[in-house]
Amino acid sequence: MTDEAPPAKRPPLANPKTRRQAMRSITMGTAIVGASLFGFFPVTRKWTPRLRPPGAIDENDFLAACIKCGQCVQVCPVRAIYLGDLDEGFGVGVPYIPAREQACDFSCDAVQCVLACPTGALSHSISKKEEVHMGLARLDRPNACLARKGEGFKGPARPAPFTGVHRYMEIDRWKPVKLADYNYDLELCDLCVRECPIADAISLEPMSGDPADKRRTPVVHQACVGCGMCEMICPTEPAAIVIDIRRKWGDV
């Protein structure tokens, strides 16, 4: 017995116009999704490591939780917070602090950016500047450090055209002053220690037992929150002291 299978039902003839439209739609949809996935590269390859504002949660969670609204940018009294651009992939619109250009100096006292964040990407569990952990300062170029050479410092720490600002309590409690407009006259450069907003985060230690030896070296302590103030104020070019983003005390 030869059971012949019934002839397969012929599919309805697709209108070539409809078919082309379907192909176009699929292609375009794929292209858009592809474009959106481009954001993976900068993030996973760490093209642009960024110092995040105070209270930022773990980096991947931070990128997810941030709604990219920029409210933190708006409340910062020294305008230290910038938003990520296209080259940061999923970090588009995500806030960061370019410490060398404008560090967070906690002028606001109460961590305003944390209070402004609507999603908790900047963790609301932080209420004092001492609880912040953005990274740790590290003496990157010890040979450039003026204190280690026993040198003093005269003039503005970062001369014009540098536009960064800092709040000098003795001048004005509320109005930050341009670093380029503020002149120092120091016998031994101690800018990173002098302007550090956190108590006991950094100190100058003698380099030898000889009391006549003027040379001192900056030593970072556990209290350091990584705000970047020392990196901004360091008068050498490039900065002798830098922030290691998200490094914790004890990490290598």
Next chain:
Amino acid sequence: MGLLASLKTMLGAAPERPASYTPAAEAMHEAKRQVKGPERARQIRAAHAGTHSNKWRNIRWATLIFLNMVFVLSFQFDVQLVEGSLTASRVIGFHMADLYSAIQVMLAYKVILINLVIGTGTVFFLWWLFGGRTFCSWACPYHLLAEIAEKIHLMLAARRMVVDYPLHRGTRSVLYVIFGLLAVVSGYTVYESISPTGIVSRALIYGPGLAMVWVLGLLVYEVVFIRRMWCRYICPIGLTYGLVGAVSPMRVKYNLENCLHEGDCRKVCLVPHVLEVTKKTYAPDVDVAIGADCTRCGLCIDACPTGSLRFEVKGLNKLL
């Protein structure tokens, strides 16, 4: 139009001709069938003799620019009236969050954030009141740019220099699901990185960056290839608001009686499938509310010479 049919059409189904009419509508369709050829042409010419008004477009553009300028100026002059951008903001201290941005964040972060829930609640209510996609045409800055691109596209198309290659409207629904899944699987707010709404809003407030190149690229593509591509076929923000506003009290209402069915409203519309009802014999009733995908932009109201399309607040006529 039934709610279900209106949602189906928004998600991508082709609008359907009604199976039955109310007696009043049936009579009107029949009466229109009697008017033919030269007489009908004369009626249409007579109706279009007057100048075309741009009232609603002008009001809408002014509102859109004003809204975005409030964001820009309140940061510029630090008055803290409105803080943030269109993705999330505080308006005189009240949290507001864009629904789709909030969805992306919560899908990616996988935490229910109380501030976002409050913020989306406010926004949800606001846009439900106005009709969800009102956001698109009355607040989204990309919409304005795309409208200008569309004008250029139409100008070039009239000179046969460009041709529109429409996509299937279901593309947006498919992409909606894909972007949702991508957020869950990858743990990143994938859509946000390409969202022209967020990018343009931030560019206005915080200054433009490289990301604007992407937006300009999209606009050029829309001019040359696909008319209103992003707003019509892709944007998940628009679809979210469409779902919110599906049962909104404010909408555009169509009245069959004086309509000449010449179709000028469909030519100017961003989402012409919602105006399918204005085709001859497509209206099941004398008064029909326009479907969920409508952005309440008012272009059809401006274009209609017979006043057959109007803004309506549901129930307001009964109250007055």
